[in-house]
Every structure is written in C-alpha cells, then in structure tokens.
Amino acid sequence: MSEFIKVTYKTVAKDLHKKAESIAVGMTVGSWTDLPLAKQELLAPYLGKVESVHIQQEKDGLQYGTISINYPSNNSTPDIPALLTTVFGKLSMDGRIKLIDISFPPSFLRQFPGPKFGIEGVRSLLGVNGRPLLMSIFKSCLGLPLSDLETQFAAQIEGGVDMVKDDEIFFVDDRAPLNERLQAYNKIIVEAGRPILYAANLTGPVHQLIDKAKYAIENGANCLLLNVLPYGFDILQRLAADPDITVPLMAHPAMAGAYYSAEDYGIASPLLLGTLMRAAGADIILYPSPYGSVALNRADALHVAENIRSDNGVHKTAFPVPSAGIHPGLVPNLYNDFGTDVIVNAGGGIHGHPGGAADGGRAFRAAIDAVISGTSLAEAAQTNQPLARALEKWGGA
Amino acid sequence: MSEFIKVTYKTVAKDLHKKAESIAVGMTVGSWTDLPLAKQELLAPYLGKVESVHIQQEKDGLQYGTISINYPSNNSTPDIPALLTTVFGKLSMDGRIKLIDISFPPSFLRQFPGPKFGIEGVRSLLGVNGRPLLMSIFKSCLGLPLSDLETQFAAQIEGGVDMVKDDEIFFVDDRAPLNERLQAYNKIIVEAGRPILYAANLTGPVHQLIDKAKYAIENGANCLLLNVLPYGFDILQRLAADPDITVPLMAHPAMAGAYYSAEDYGIASPLLLGTLMRAAGADIILYPSPYGSVALNRADALHVAENIRSDNGVHKTAFPVPSAGIHPGLVPNLYNDFGTDVIVNAGGGIHGHPGGAADGGRAFRAAIDAVISGTSLAEAAQTNQPLARALEKWGGA
Numbered sequence: 041m042s043e044f045i046k047v048t049y050k051t052v053a054k055d056l057h058k059k060a061e062s063i064a065v066g067m068t069v070g071s072w073t074d075l076p077l078a079k080q081e082l083l084a085p086y087l088g089k090v091e092s093v094h095i096q097q098e099k100d101g102l103q104y105g106t107i108s109i110n111y112p113s114n115n116s117t118p119d120i121p122a123l124l125t126t127v128f129g130k131l132s133m134d135g136r137i138k139l140i141d142i143s144f145p146p147s148f149l150r151q152f153p154g155p156k157f158g159i160e161g162v163r164s165l166l167g168v169n170g171r172p173l174l175m176s177i178f179k180s181c182l183g184l185p186l187s188d189l190e191t192q193f194a195a196q197i198e199g200g201v202d203m204v205k206d207d208e209i210f211f212v213d214d215r216a217p218l219n220e221r222l223q224a225y226n227k228i229i230v231e232a233g234r235p236i237l238y239a240a241n242l243t244g245p246v247h248q249l250i251d252k253a254k255y256a257i258e259n260g261a262n263c264l265l266l267n268v269l270p271y272g273f274d275i276l277q278r279l280a281a282d283p284d285i286t287v288p289l290m291a292h293p294a295m296a297g298a299y300y301s302a303e304d305y306g307i308a309s310p311l312l313l314g315t316l317m318r319a320a321g322a323d324i325i326l327y328p329s330p331y332g333s334v335a336l337n338r339a340d341a342l343h344v345a346e347n348i349r350s351d352n353g354v355h356k357t358a359f360p361v362p363s364a365g366i367h368p369g370l371v372p373n374l375y376n377d378f379g380t381d382v383i384v385n386a387g388g389g390i391h392g393h394p395g396g397a398a399d400g401g402r403a404f405r406a407a408i409d410a411v412i413s414g415t416s417l418a419e420a421a422q423t424n425q426p427l428a429r430a431l432e433k434w435g436g437a
Numbered sequence: 438m439s440e441f442i443k444v445t446y447k448t449v450a451k452d453l454h455k456k457a458e459s460i461a462v463g464m465t466v467g468s469w470t471d472l473p474l475a476k477q478e479l480l481a482p483y484l485g486k487v488e489s490v491h492i493q494q495e496k497d498g499l500q501y502g503t504i505s506i507n508y509p510s511n512n513s514t515p516d517i518p519a520l521l522t523t524v525f526g527k528l529s530m531d532g533r534i535k536l537i538d539i540s541f542p543p544s545f546l547r548q549f550p551g552p553k554f555g556i557e558g559v560r561s562l563l564g565v566n567g568r569p570l571l572m573s574i575f576k577s578c579l580g581l582p583l584s585d586l587e588t589q590f591a592a593q594i595e596g597g598v599d600m601v602k603d604d605e606i607f608f609v610d611d612r613a614p615l616n617e618r619l620q621a622y623n624k625i626i627v628e629a630g631r632p633i634l635y636a637a638n639l640t641g642p643v644h645q646l647i648d649k650a651k652y653a654i655e656n657g658a659n660c661l662l663l664n665v666l667p668y669g670f671d672i673l674q675r676l677a678a679d680p681d682i683t684v685p686l687m688a689h690p691a692m693a694g695a696y697y698s699a700e701d702y703g704i705a706s707p708l709l710l711g712t713l714m715r716a717a718g719a720d721i722i723l724y725p726s727p728y729g730s731v732a733l734n735r736a737d738a739l740h741v742a743e744n745i746r747s748d749n750g751v752h753k754t755a756f757p758v759p760s761a762g763i764h765p766g767l768v769p770n771l772y773n774d775f776g777t778d779v780i781v782n783a784g785g786g787i788h789g790h791p792g793g794a795a796d797g798g799r800a801f802r803a804a805i806d807a808v809i810s811g812t813s814l815a816e817a818a819q820t821n822q823p824l825a826r827a828l829e830k831w832g833g834a
Contacts, residue, residue: 272669
C-alpha cells in the first residue's frame with residue numbers, strides 16, 4: 041500500500057497543470073508515457089502524482105500559483121538530505137520555484153525522532169509552568185576571556201532568566217573553552233538554587249559532533265545549541281535519535297535567510313524552521329520574530345509556531361523562540377501572538393537595560409508576570425522599577 | 438599577525454558605509470565604540486574591518502552596491518559551517534543581502550583539504566589527456582532492478598563514455614543495492630578493457646558516511662557522488678581529508694538553486710558551487726550549464742569554472758561539469774566556453790539518441806574529437822552516422 045508525501049510548490053509556468061505533471065514524473069521515475077507497459081507496472085509504486093494545481097493569477101501568458109505533488113514515501117529514506125534532494129534537489133535550479141510545504145504520512149514521520157523533550161519536557165526540567173519562559177543571549181562571546189563571560193552569565197541569572205544561550209558565532213573559544221565554561225556556569229547555577237538551562241554551542245567536524253555532544257553532557261552540559269542549517273539537518277536528527285544525548289537540543293536559524301527570504305525561490309520559513317526542524321528533533325527553535333529589524337513577516341512567524349506546536353499525532357511539540365529586537369515592551373505582543381508556550385528571548389533587551397543585565401532580566405520577568413495576570417505593563421511598572429526603566433527606554437507601555 | 442578573510446556582499450541601505458561598519462562590528466565583536474579601552478585592546482584581534490564599499494546606484498534615498506568586510510581568520514575554525522555562520526549566519530536574515538564572494542588568506546585555505554585528485558589526478562586515473570572527458574547519467578535509477586541498470590550501464594560504456602554517474606535521486610536502492618551495482622558494473626568495466634569511473638551515490642546518516650564510503654571503496658567503488666548541500670559541506674571536507682578515501686569525490690548541486698537563484702538573497706553560485714566546493718574537496722563539480730532549460734547565466738557559469746580551475750597557490754584544480762540540456766550539438770559551445778578541462782555530461786542527450794545510448798556516446802565522442810581537431814560538427818558528421826543523427830535530432834551542426 042503506497043503512502044504519499046505531499047509537497048507544495050509556489051511557481052509559475054505557461055501551463056501549471058503541465059508543469060505539475062512534468063514534476064510528478066521527472067522527479068520520480070523520469071519518464072512515463074513512453075515506457076512499455078511492463079516497465080510502467082514495475083515503476084508504478086515510485087511514480088509521483090499531481091495532487092492539486094491552484095492558479096492564482098494569469099498574466100502575460102503565464103500562470104502563477106501553487107502545485108502539490110504526491111511523492112510515494114518509499115522514494116526517500118527517512119532523513120532530510122534524502123527528502124530534500126528527492127523533492128527539491130534539481131528542481132530548485134529549474135526556474136522560478138519555491139518549496140512551500142511538506143506534509144508527511146504518519147508512517148514516514150514516525151521514522152524521524154522529533155523532539156526528545158518538547159515543550160513539556162523542557163518545562164519539566166525547569167519546573168516552570170503557566171508562563172512564557174525567559175532566555176537571554178550573551179552580549180557577545182567571541183574573544184572574551186572566561187572571567188568576562190562568567191560575569192555576564194551571573195548577571196543574567198541574577199535577573200531571573202530560565203535559560204542562557206551562547207552566541208552562535210562562537211567556534212574559536214580558546215579564551216574560554218567549553219569545559220571551563222560548563223564548570224564555571226554550573227557553579228553559578230548551583231548557587232542560584234533553581235534549574236537553569238545553558239545552551240552550549242556545539243561545534244566541530246560534523247562526523248564527530250555526536251561524540252562531542254556526549255562528552256559535553258558528561259562534563260555538565262544540560263542543553264546544546266546547534267547551527268542546524270550550516271551543519272545540515274541530518275546531524276540534528278542523529279543527535280535527537282541518540283539515546284545518550286539526554287539534554288534538549290536548541291536549533292539556531294543561522295543561514296536560514298539564504299533559503300526563505302526570496303519571494304520566488306528557496307524554502308519557506310514555516311517548512312524550513314518549523315516542520316523540518318521539529319521532525320529532525322529540535323526541542324527549542326529560534327527564528328526571527330515579527331517585530332524588530334531582523335523580522336519575519338507576521339504570517340510566516342505565526343505559521344512556524346503552528347507547525348511546531350500543533351498536534352501531528354506523532355511527535356512532541358517544540359518551543360518557538362521568535363527572536364531579535366525583543367525588549368520588555370514587546371512581551372504583550374509576544375503573548376498575544378504566541379500564547380504561553382513561547383520562549384521570550386533577548387540579547388540587547390537584557391544587556392542594554394539602563395540598570396544592567398540583571399535589571400534587564402527583572403524587567404522581562406515583571407512584564408511576563410503582568411501579561412499572565414492580565415495587568416498592563418504600565419500598571420506593573422508602577423511597582424517595578426526595572427520594568428519602568430525598560431519601558432522608558434524602549435517604549436511599549 | 439592577523440590575516441583576513443575578505444567577504445563581499447551585495448546589499449542595499451540608506452547608507453552603505455554605515456551598514457558596512459555595522460556588519461564589521463556586529464558580526465564579530467558585537468560592539469566597539471562604547472567599549473572601554475582595555476576591552477578594545479582585548480578584542481582588537483577579533484574585530485572585522487570594512488575593506489571597501491562600492492555604491493552602484495542611488496535611488497529613492499537608497500544606496501545599492503557591494504561591500505567587502507575583512508574578518509580576522511581567527512574568528513572561524515577552518516570548516517564551512519563555522520565560516521558561513523560567522524560571515525552570513527544571522528546576516529542572511531537581515532534584509533536584502535546576498536553573499537557574493539569570499540577570498541581566503543593562504544594560511545586559512547591551507548587548512549582545508551581541497552581536491553585530492555583534481556583535474557590531473559582524474560585524468561591520470563582514466564589515462565585520458567588533451568580532450569574534454571565524457572560522462573553519462575543513468576536515465577533514471579529509482580525503482581529499477583539491477584538487470585535494467587546493468588543494461589543501461591553497458592550501453593553507456595559501449596558508446597565510449599569515460600564516466601557514468603548514478604542519478605542523485607537514488608536513496609532507496611533495495612532493487613539494486615550498492616554492492617550489487619558495484620559488482621555488476623565493475624564486471625562490465627573490466628570487459629571494456631579501459632579505465633572507467635562510476636560515481637556511486639553516497640547516502641545514509643551523515644555521521645556514518647565516512648565509514649560507508651570506505652566500505653564502498655573496499656567493495657570496488659572508484660568514485661563517489663555526494664549531494665553536498667543537503668548533507669552539508671562539512672562531510673565533503675571530512676571525506677576529502679580522510680586518507681582512506683582513495684577515490685575522486687563528485688559533488689552534485691542538488692538544492693543549490695534554493696541558495697543562488699534570487700537576485701538579492703542567498704549565496705552566489707560561483708562562491709557556493711565554485712570556491713566552497715573546491716576548498717571542501719570536490720574533484721568533480723556538477724552545476725547548471727549556461728545552455729538548455731535548467732540554466733545558469735553565462736557569466737556565473739564561467740565564473741564557477743574560473744574559481745575551481747584557477748591557480749590559488751594552495752589547492753589542486755577541480756573539473757567543472759556544466760550540465761543539463763547537453764546534446765552533441767552543444768559540444769563546440771562547451772569547448773569554446775570551457776576549453777579542454779571540462780567534463781561533457783549528458784543524460785537525455787545520450788539516452789535519447791535515435792540509435793540508443795551507445796550511439797549517443799559515440800555521437801558525443803565524435804563531437805569532442807571534432808572540436809579538438811578543429812573540424813566542424815557538420816564535417817565530422819559526414820563520416821560519423823551517430824553524430825549525423827544526433828545533429829539531425831537536436832541541431833547544432
């Protein structure tokens with residue numbers, strides 16, 4: 041019994057129906073109508089089929105719209121390099137076409153690990169329920185000695201953040217090697233007396249990353265950050281599938297803009313940063329927020345969250361982390377747009393607080409408490425000086 | 438002593454000089470002017486510097502052009518995930534910006550393996566000099582039983598091709614497993630009595646690909662095909678750097694269109710498929726030809742070849758394989774554009790020959806001999822029936 045992976049493209053052609061047919065055949069068995077009957081029988085289980093064609097506009101003899109192709113799930117092994125090559129490999133180079141969406145049959149999706157912890161698992165590690173989590177980013181990491189990073193880390197913790205992550209540009213760490221960071225930060229976490237996740241940037245040769253992750257975990261890492269796209273989706277999947285990787289995996293979207301930004305080319309963000317990241321096993325997924333300067337459009341930003349938090353019957357949900365340009369005044373927007381199961385993540389919005397990083401954290405925690413209790417930020421700020429100063433600086437009351 | 442990686446972007450801003458400054462600082466040490474002097478001294482070796490700004494157009498208050506930033510080579514480890522994250526990770530998501538070019542100091546480039554065989558090494562394996570090589574692609578692979586693939590392989594060899602490659606969409610090969618293919622094809626190669634390379638598609642979990650490649654080589658593989666972008670550049674680099682991988686590595690450009698196609702986003706093809714593929718260790722690089730329907734623009738196609746065949750003082754050169762839509766009538770164009778050190782690669786142009794795949798190969802070989810000896814195809818076709826029929830079908834005499 042065949043099952044199908046449904047793949048949707050946005051494209052343009054003189055005849056979209058004809059183009060859809062040519063993709064369905066060309067990306068699977070290569071040719072069809074000219075095959076002898078015996079060969080057709082042999083190849084039928086591998087033949088792609090046109091599911092639908094939606095013409096959205098006709099102009100100057102061209103049809104603009106979307107087409108959906110059903111690929112037999114047996115055409116690809118259950119890994120993202122094979123999947124993307126199968127449905128978009130050479131097609132990506134064939135004129136104006138953007139990969140918009142993929143939906144999987146449960147039998148295929150089940151072969152992907154999905155998040156090991158997911159939203160519930162991460163909450164349970166932190167012991168925090170009923171409110172958005174708060175994460176902070178080091179102001180910068182590259183080139184700083186351990187003592188500076190320790191000071192930064194302590195200030196962030198003091199402000200009440202639930203998680204801290206390394207900067208993703210942190211490959212050369214000879215001034216503060218991973219093991220020394222883990223030791224220093226874990227001491228601060230123990231002193232804080234509450235669970236805190238520190239996402240350490242996992243770097244190195246791709247074929248050694250699993251061993252390196254295990255070594256980091258043995259040395260105290262309780263969360264790992266990965267630049268998934270530069271390293272390739274597959275290593276995320278293999279980390280997630282490994283039973284010895286016993287900590288949440290945080291996916292950074294570095295390089296994602298090279299894929300999703302163009303209107304007519306590449307891979308749409310809800311698929312790239314949503315569906316695929318979740319299937320491959322990210323527990324926590326950073327991506328551009330719909331606010332601030334490094335912004336994703338609002339519909340796509342919400343769609344990413346939907347793709348990683350909806351019940352797909354197979355995998356755990358993952359935490360959306362709409363990032364960049366976040367300050368305490370934006371917490372009501374984040375809460376209205378993304379609800380409770382979101383991670384509020386800030387760099388400049390923490391470190392740039394007039395009272396320092398600790399007050400930055402306090403301002404965010406006060407803003408989160410306010411939205412949860414239905415209080416306006418202006419009202420909350422009357423009894424919370426750090427929040428008042430944040431609103432004064434960044435607005436948003 | 439600092440050395441710099443020079444990175445060029447195409448972008449747009451109200452003030453390109455200001456944008457360049459903000460990238461130079463923002464993508465390296467994070468902030469600068471507000472740092473205390475002692476911290477500036479500490480971070481100086483990591484600070485990016487603006488190399489140049491070229492304003493190409495000013496319109497509606499915006500400046501369009503290119504900017505070049507010098508990144509200290511010590512900011513990145515010598516691997517492509519780290520490099521791309523460092524120079525384009527978050528920047529890729531920051532508005533209209535395309536990564537155009539990277540040039541490396543020799544000290545940094547030397548830490549990449551580059552091609553193990555290169556043009557000379559591949560020629561030496563095949564014992565063929567003084568003419569473009571000829572490669573053919575299986576008509577299709579997916580779903581076909583070994584006996585069909587054997588027949589296809591034998592016909593391609595009979596026509597005189599130097600190399601045959603698997604289709605890149607060939608992950609599920611249970612009807613013709615790799616080891617059985619290697620055994621069957623190698624028997625045909627031995628019978629042919631001349632060296633022929635067969636590029637077997639390397640597939641599987643990324644952390645097992647090195648072992649899988651070694652196993653394939655032990656079982657007779659003499660060339661390996663890799664979908665580099667879906668798997669990630671790093672595994673190509675690790676394969677190339679491994680002394681036990683003793684066969685040429687062929688890079689397929691699957692997914693490349695998602696990066697290079699947009700005018701204002703992504704990564705330019707001469708960098709993506711040229712510079713980076715060569716540094717990471719591809720001996721043979723497929724990419725869209727400037728002819729046919731799946732086409733790269735001519736300037737970029739030539740630029741890819743230039744980036745992989747120029748003397749960079751560090752690495753061997755790699756073979757360009759401008760592919761898609763190639764038929765014998767295009768051989769003069771290929772020769773004029775790319776010279777002798779090119780691989781003529783065809784699928785439909787071989788299998789679609791009216792006399793079958795063997796005649797398809799013969800037609801290409803005759804066309805190659807003609808251009809080398811300065812004979813026109815029309816003249817050569819007078820004494821070569823397969824070439825005459827090919828020109829009749831596809832034109833180009």
